[in-house]
Amino acid sequence: MKKSSDFIKYLxxxxxxxxxxxxDEFKRIFGDRGVVLIFFVAGLAYPLLYNGLYKNEVVYELxxxxxxxxxxxxSREFIKKIDATxxxxxxxxxxxxxxxxxxxxxxxxxGIVYFPSDYHLKLRNMEQATVSIxxxxxxxxxxxxxxxxxxxxxxxxxxSIQINRYNAAGITGEQQAQIMQAIPASDxxxxxxxxGFSSFLVPVFLILxxxxxxxxxITMLAGTAREESRSHSQIPEHLHGxxxxxxVLGKGLSYFILYFLISAYILVLVPRWFNLPxxxxxxxxxxxxVPFLIATIFFSMSVSVFVKNRETGLISFLFxxxxxxxxxxxxxxxxxxxxxxxxxxxxxxxxxxxQAYIKINSTGAQLSQIRFEYIWLWIQSGIYLITACLSTxxxxxxxxxxxxxxx
Amino acid sequence: MKADALKNxxxxxxRVMFSRPIYLFSTVFVMGFCYIFFLTMMNEGLPERLPVAxxxxxxxxxxxxxxxxxxxxxxxEVVSKCSSYSEAxxxxxxxxxxAFILVPDNFYKDLLSSKRPEISFYVNNAYLVxxxxxxxxxxxMSTLASGAYQREILRKKGxxxxxxxxxxxxxxxxxxxxxxxxxxxxxVYLINxxxxxxxxxxxxxxxxxxxxxxxxxxSSREWLATGNGSIITALTGxxxxxxxxxxxxxxxxxxxxxxxxxxPMNGSFALFSIATVLFVLAxxxxxxxxxxxxxxxxxxxxxxALYGILSFTYAGFTFPIDAMPPLAQGPSILFPIRHYFQIxxxxxxxxxxxxxSIVYYAALLSFLILPFIIVKRLEKALINQNYPLx
Numbered sequence: 001m002k003k004s005s006d007f008i009k010y011l012x013x014x015x016x017x018x019x020x021x022x023x024d025e026f027k028r029i030f031g032d033r034g035v036v037l038i039f040f041v042a043g044l045a046y047p048l049l050y051n052g053l054y055k056n057e058v059v060y061e062l063x064x065x066x067x068x069x070x071x072x073x074x075s076r077e078f079i080k081k082i083d084a085t086x087x088x089x090x091x092x093x094x095x096x097x098x099x100x101x102x103x104x105x106x107x108x109x110x111g112i113v114y115f116p117s118d119y120h121l122k123l124r125n126m127e128q129a130t131v132s133i134x135x136x137x138x139x140x141x142x143x144x145x146x147x148x149x150x151x152x153x154x155x156x157x158x159x160s161i162q163i164n165r166y167n168a169a170g171i172t173g174e175q176q177a178q179i180m181q182a183i184p185a186s187d188x189x190x191x192x193x194x195x196g197f198s199s200f201l202v203p204v205f206l207i208l209x210x211x212x213x214x215x216x217x218i219t220m221l222a223g224t225a226r227e228e229s230r231s232h233s234q235i236p237e238h239l240h241g242x243x244x245x246x247x248v249l250g251k252g253l254s255y256f257i258l259y260f261l262i263s264a265y266i267l268v269l270v271p272r273w274f275n276l277p278x279x280x281x282x283x284x285x286x287x288x289x290v291p292f293l294i295a296t297i298f299f300s301m302s303v304s305v306f307v308k309n310r311e312t313g314l315i316s317f318l319f320x321x322x323x324x325x326x327x328x329x330x331x332x333x334x335x336x337x338x339x340x341x342x343x344x345x346x347x348x349x350x351x352x353x354x355q356a357y358i359k360i361n362s363t364g365a366q367l368s369q370i371r372f373e374y375i376w377l378w379i380q381s382g383i384y385l386i387t388a389c390l391s392t393x394x395x396x397x398x399x400x401x402x403x404x405x406x407x
Numbered sequence: 408m409k410a411d412a413l414k415n416x417x418x419x420x421x422r423v424m425f426s427r428p429i430y431l432f433s434t435v436f437v438m439g440f441c442y443i444f445f446l447t448m449m450n451e452g453l454p455e456r457l458p459v460a461x462x463x464x465x466x467x468x469x470x471x472x473x474x475x476x477x478x479x480x481x482x483x484e485v486v487s488k489c490s491s492y493s494e495a496x497x498x499x500x501x502x503x504x505x506a507f508i509l510v511p512d513n514f515y516k517d518l519l520s521s522k523r524p525e526i527s528f529y530v531n532n533a534y535l536v537x538x539x540x541x542x543x544x545x546x547x548m549s550t551l552a553s554g555a556y557q558r559e560i561l562r563k564k565g566x567x568x569x570x571x572x573x574x575x576x577x578x579x580x581x582x583x584x585x586x587x588x589x590x591x592x593x594x595v596y597l598i599n600x601x602x603x604x605x606x607x608x609x610x611x612x613x614x615x616x617x618x619x620x621x622x623x624x625x626s627s628r629e630w631l632a633t634g635n636g637s638i639i640t641a642l643t644g645x646x647x648x649x650x651x652x653x654x655x656x657x658x659x660x661x662x663x664x665x666x667x668x669x670x671p672m673n674g675s676f677a678l679f680s681i682a683t684v685l686f687v688l689a690x691x692x693x694x695x696x697x698x699x700x701x702x703x704x705x706x707x708x709x710x711x712a713l714y715g716i717l718s719f720t721y722a723g724f725t726f727p728i729d730a731m732p733p734l735a736q737g738p739s740i741l742f743p744i745r746h747y748f749q750i751x752x753x754x755x756x757x758x759x760x761x762x763x764s765i766v767y768y769a770a771l772l773s774f775l776i777l778p779f780i781i782v783k784r785l786e787k788a789l790i791n792q793n794y795p796l797x
Binding site: 033034037038042049050052053054055056058059060078104105106107123125126127128129130131132133134135136137138139140141142143144147150151154157158161162165166174175177178179180181182183184185186187188189190191192193195197199200201277310311312314315316318319321322323326330331332333335336337338340341355358359362363364365366369370 | 429432433437441444445447448449450451454455456457458496497499500501502505518521523524525526527528529530531532533534535536537538539542546549550552553556557560561570571573574575577578579580581582583584585586587593596597601604605608609612613616619704705706708709712713715716717719720723724725726727730731732735748749751752753756757759760763
């Protein structure tokens, strides 16, 4: 009997402490201009900003120069077709390659299409005619627009040439179609069908924004507390320095409540407002957000042991945002990542958060299809809870030691 | 006398630099780590062995040939043979494959009886890079397969001249020149943006920090006194070690990329390295401007972080500036990385004569006006030392 009532007393005391610490932490968050700036302004504004910048998704009407030395009906026909594509727009007609090159170097045009003088002769002789294109490689999207625009025009032009030739050779109808394309191919883009840039990258950014604002907010709070040497004042007096987990859980709870709301805004509302992909179920999303936030919170609290000042967290770790973006496996596909970096990436909540979120949100995956990430996030939550307790314990011990006052 | 004061500030700063790990960490370590990270991450140049699947409902000689030919292309690897569409789609949603190819049943029979059977590709462009590359390889494979079959038909019709056959099958060929990056190496793309990006981030943060910490620790008067009371001397002596350090790190990066790794350099290495030094100076100027504008370390750091992260976008490399909404295009001139990137395009990729880039060099130089605008305000803050505690 006695044992069980002791246990209940212990439990209610623990819960009371936890709630008190949680409320204290809320006060500290809202009392700190820097943290408010990171949590609310950065957390809420960055998603809007990136959506605004990448709003156009793809490059339309890329300005291009044409050098037509062939000056024939054939070349003019092809040029008209290139101009008609939505990717490319013929902006300049040049007399020579030199003239086009000058425009190219001055960034007035982003590509050159060059017809040699024998273009029409080769076509009339039923040989292969060559058209040269020069791509501006200063952006992948320039290259892509140019290649696609010219290819579409070429395929169409080829078809009309072939029809004429086979007609002339007396091959018509079904037989003609068979020679022209024995095996037709159809392509279906299952997810992100517009192949848009922001539909691809912004969802990745959204997860990173949550991960990084949470991280920098938490390390800033921890750094400030250490500057003022008051981490230990958070430990309830009657515990005599034990009960670290109450501090960790209490603080963690306050971050979790806040970020649950912020995540709902970033991961659920923003994609709907800006018409980013959002074909996943909200319920599955909920299952992923919970362990992702827990893992991120405890991860940040663990790392904050290295942050001794308010500002050093940002200076030391801001570049990691970029590293985490790449470890997430998007800009560079995960399948081509060296093993070392791949395994390293498993340690960061952002990696699994990014993968899981894209699979749910952009490709409509069910919970069973993101099992790998889901399990990893829970394992991280457990491990980082323990390391967060150890790191808090270390900070408290260090502050209580007598030489802390000089340091 | 002035030279003495400068030397004293310089010496004082060197002592500071070695007193705390953060200075060396955020310069040598961060840049070194990033060089190693990005070069090893993208050592293949183009992503390879991207996993795809084949749904073979025909199971014939020709569908097995597709499988072999697809495997032989550079970018993809067939990791799975599925028995149904839904099985392949499940793999795609799990993220295990980026694309799959579907060969319908009776494919071979239909082909022989001239019914023009269709093969289908399914691509996941939620992973845009991997999706684009796998799509390209699948398209190549099917075009080749189709072309081989057409060639056989034309031969059966009595054509023997290969040139004439190719003229029939493909009357127009596109000869594509990728100026400055002939292998369309994706690593060359990314690394040349990312490393200057990290460099500018660290320059701004560290410039703000090294000045702001004097305010915060209330050592700013002593710092000014070391500089004989001249703020120009004090700032120069303080920041010169970092100018040298960051310039060395930046140029070391150029040497690494263009001399050792063998990235293409079509212009002048020396001119580009001068741009690197100007790039360092421009960001130090921005750092001074920020701490002068917000003479509170934590505020200036937050502002610098915001600006530094935005720089990556405003380099205009991943997504071109001229494809952004008109209102968003203007601010790009406020980011030195934008001008640096134009110089990179001209000098390294296009090998353009210097005249084409001169305006961008001038733009980088113009950032050096910033400190002079703010210097009075900064001096006041350094002298007053009324740093807010909270």
